[in-house]
Amino acid sequence: MVEETVTLAEPEAPDGRASEKDMVVCTDVKKWFGDFQALKGITTVVKEREVVVVLGPSGSGKSTFLRCLNRLEEHDEGQIIVDGVELNNDLRNLEKVRSEVGIVFQQFNLFPHLTVRRNITLALTHVRRMPKTAANARAEELLRRVGIPEQIDTYPAQLSGGQQQRVAIARALAMHPRLMLFDEPTSALDPEMIKEVLDVMRGLAESGMTMIVVTHEMGFAREVADRFLFFDGGLIVEEGTPQHFFENPQEERTKLFLSQIL
Amino acid sequence: MTAIDVTSERPPAPPLSLVRARRWATDNLFGSLGNSALTLISVAILAYVAYQVLRFVFITADWEVVLDNRRLYFAGRFPDEEMWRIWMSLWYLSALTGASFRLWGRLTPLIAAASAAVAVLLFAFATDYAQPRLLLALGLLASGYLAAAVLSRWRRQLAGLVIVGWLLAFPITIVFIAGGAAVPLLAAAGAFVLGSYLVWRLTSGEPLPRRELAWLGALELVLMALIFIEPNVEGVDSRLWSGLVLNILIAIVASVLSFPLGVVLALGRTSGLPVVRVVCTVYIELIRGVPLITILFISWLVLPDFLPESLRDTDLVVRIMAAFTAFSAAYIAEIVRGGLQSIPRGQREAAQALGLGGVAVLVFVILPQAIRAVIPALTGHFISLFKDTSLVIVVGLTDILDVGRSVTAQREFIGRQKESLLFVALVFWLITFSISRVGQRLERRLGVGER
Numbered sequence: 001m002v003e004e005t006v007t008l009a010e011p012e013a014p015d016g017r018a019s020e021k022d023m024v025v026c027t028d029v030k031k032w033f034g035d036f037q038a039l040k041g042i043t044t045v046v047k048e049r050e051v052v053v054v055l056g057p058s059g060s061g062k063s064t065f066l067r068c069l070n071r072l073e074e075h076d077e078g079q080i081i082v083d084g085v086e087l088n089n090d091l092r093n094l095e096k097v098r099s100e101v102g103i104v105f106q107q108f109n110l111f112p113h114l115t116v117r118r119n120i121t122l123a124l125t126h127v128r129r130m131p132k133t134a135a136n137a138r139a140e141e142l143l144r145r146v147g148i149p150e151q152i153d154t155y156p157a158q159l160s161g162g163q164q165q166r167v168a169i170a171r172a173l174a175m176h177p178r179l180m181l182f183d184e185p186t187s188a189l190d191p192e193m194i195k196e197v198l199d200v201m202r203g204l205a206e207s208g209m210t211m212i213v214v215t216h217e218m219g220f221a222r223e224v225a226d227r228f229l230f231f232d233g234g235l236i237v238e239e240g241t242p243q244h245f246f247e248n249p250q251e252e253r254t255k256l257f258l259s260q261i262l
Numbered sequence: 263m264t265a266i267d268v269t270s271e272r273p274p275a276p277p278l279s280l281v282r283a284r285r286w287a288t289d290n291l292f293g294s295l296g297n298s299a300l301t302l303i304s305v306a307i308l309a310y311v312a313y314q315v316l317r318f319v320f321i322t323a324d325w326e327v328v329l330d331n332r333r334l335y336f337a338g339r340f341p342d343e344e345m346w347r348i349w350m351s352l353w354y355l356s357a358l359t360g361a362s363f364r365l366w367g368r369l370t371p372l373i374a375a376a377s378a379a380v381a382v383l384l385f386a387f388a389t390d391y392a393q394p395r396l397l398l399a400l401g402l403l404a405s406g407y408l409a410a411a412v413l414s415r416w417r418r419q420l421a422g423l424v425i426v427g428w429l430l431a432f433p434i435t436i437v438f439i440a441g442g443a444a445v446p447l448l449a450a451a452g453a454f455v456l457g458s459y460l461v462w463r464l465t466s467g468e469p470l471p472r473r474e475l476a477w478l479g480a481l482e483l484v485l486m487a488l489i490f491i492e493p494n495v496e497g498v499d500s501r502l503w504s505g506l507v508l509n510i511l512i513a514i515v516a517s518v519l520s521f522p523l524g525v526v527l528a529l530g531r532t533s534g535l536p537v538v539r540v541v542c543t544v545y546i547e548l549i550r551g552v553p554l555i556t557i558l559f560i561s562w563l564v565l566p567d568f569l570p571e572s573l574r575d576t577d578l579v580v581r582i583m584a585a586f587t588a589f590s591a592a593y594i595a596e597i598v599r600g601g602l603q604s605i606p607r608g609q610r611e612a613a614q615a616l617g618l619g620g621v622a623v624l625v626f627v628i629l630p631q632a633i634r635a636v637i638p639a640l641t642g643h644f645i646s647l648f649k650d651t652s653l654v655i656v657v658g659l660t661d662i663l664d665v666g667r668s669v670t671a672q673r674e675f676i677g678r679q680k681e682s683l684l685f686v687a688l689v690f691w692l693i694t695f696s697i698s699r700v701g702q703r704l705e706r707r708l709g710v711g712e713r
């Protein structure tokens with residue numbers, strides 16, 4: 001298990017906080033599903049090596065916002081720039097961004113017909129064109145880092161939820177992403193498995209990965225986040241440091257939400 | 263209540279099998295008065311049926327009609343001096359089967375028994391010279407197995423060879439039997455299959471060993487050359503294809519061709535492109551709305567009037583094979599579409615998020631899961647497709663059922679329809695049962711990572 005310290009440090013990653021470089025720049029992003037407007041003008045900047053936690057009641061647009069950042073959803077208006085590349089209908093941009101942005105889903109979405117090894121190496125061999133031996137070595141290394149090297153040749157269905165989610169994180173990390181998105185990564189887990197996943201994410205944050213996390217795990221959020229974004233009704237209602245949120249929230253809706261989940 | 267002592271008590275000895283059998287019988291067969299009555303009635307009915315069947319098979323029936331005409335059931339009017347073509351195909355397939363068993367499977371008793379039964383039927387009933395050929399084929403099965411065992415050091419290369427062998431099995435078999443004008447067409451098919459395999463291997467990120475690449479490339483060149491120079495391979499006129507050989511050929515051609523076509527149609531029907539979607543939907547609904555017999559009649563009588571001049575005298579068997587393929591593809595498309603719909607949206611999203619392109623998402627993530635999910639339905643479809651081949655009677659072709667009906671017109675066998683028809687039914691059953699077992703096996707093998 002992951003009781004021993006999980007070290008996820010990339011060799012080249014310096015142990016510092018947010019740099020001055022912009023990783024994500026969103027300007028007045030709007031998104032409709034039919035007549036329903038899910039995002040009503042999101043403007044925010046995420047710096048390199050920053051860890052941003054997105055909070056908000058369900059239906060507030062936080063998942064949609066996350067999914068717009070690697071274009072699983074297309075935004076209708078506004079501008080999204082990820083690591084200097086604008087997201088638009090240009091397929092080359094899309095390919096570049098998708099392989100640089102990793103996402104971890106609530107439902108894991110591992111490929112059930114492939115072994116853990118193949119889940120991790122599939123994109124390496126078919127997108128990065130990496131030789132199979134190198135890809136295998138990478139899979140082994142990543143599984144060590146998330147604490148389950150012995151599961152490399154099992155199928156997802158043979159793993160616990162927590163292990164599956166850790167494989168999903170390893171799969172996303174395999175592509176050497178510059179930005180990691182987490183869409184409620186522990187919401188589908190039994191309570192005793194939440195910690196092992198959060199430990200991996202904590203290690204990742206400490207290694208300097210830029211992360212945007214949608215979560216309701218307030219203890220974890222408070223510990224790792226540089227900044228909170230509070231979403232409601234498709235807008236960022238309030239943003240600030242964890243300290244600001246817990247000690248001095250300004251907006252009524254923020255207060256109400258925090259009082260409900262804490 | 264006394265507390266259960268878990269420490270001192272030894273686990274109870276398993277009951278004697280006789281006791282267990284009695285227990286099972288009282289539990290399941292004689293549980294109540296009604297249950298006992300049902301059991302007795304069923305046993306009585308079963309005993310009566312068994313008695314009648316056994317009496318017919320061993321006493322009343324005269325199986326001479328089947329024995330004397332075994333060659334006709336098997337190959338109908340297929341010329342004697344051309345039978346070697348069928349044997350060649352069977353030998354080729356049995357060698358491949360043997361090697362495949364060694365490489366990927368184990369010879370389970372059931373499969374061994376089933377294939378032995380089919381083989382014995384095919385061979386023993388087919389010609390007067392069957393025994394040596396039967397031995398040869400079984401020998402090849404064994405030698406394929408042994409060769410694979412001996413060469414297991416080159417297991418990977420051997421596996422590649424066997425896979426290519428299976429990919430080419432279809433064109434090679436047809437060339438053996440049809441020969442002649444079919445060569446360029448089949449060489450094209452082979453070149454296409456091998457070419458796709460090469461492209462896939464070359465782009466899969468795992469480069470082919472140079473030697474393998476060299477000989478596969480050479481094979482590809484030979485196939486491409488065959489498309490243009492037409493070696494005058496003599497074949498057997500398709501009008502002479504008949505008996506069980508005809509059923510099998512139609513079924514194999516239709517299955518092999520309609521499967522990829524069906525998958526493409528299913529993808530088309532679920533595609534985001536309106537034109538593609540409409541075309542595929544219209545095709546599927548049109549074909550599904552018409553009885554197979556009607557389609558056969560159309561391709562027999564009507565189709566030639568709509569074909570361009572050069573294709574007008576395409577022979578009947580080919581047109582019928584096309585009809586079966588078109589028909590089967592529509593059904594496969596709907597089966598596969600069901601499978602596609604069963605795949606959660608998250609699978610596609612996860613694959614896209616990793617940067618996989620549209621084709622890669624389909625080939626590596628969506629289709630393997632979708633097809634695995636519908637293997638039972640596909641098995642059922644191929645079974646009914648095989649049985650449907652006996653409908654070719656309506657367009658004047660002579661399949662095994664037609665043989666079974668016409669042999670009783672011979673003077674010495676008048677009145678022997680029962681034996682003849684029962685034998686035909688048995689042959690159909692043996693083959694469809696084998697398909698069903700293979701389907702179940704595939705299901706189990708591919709079900710490893712079942713969610």
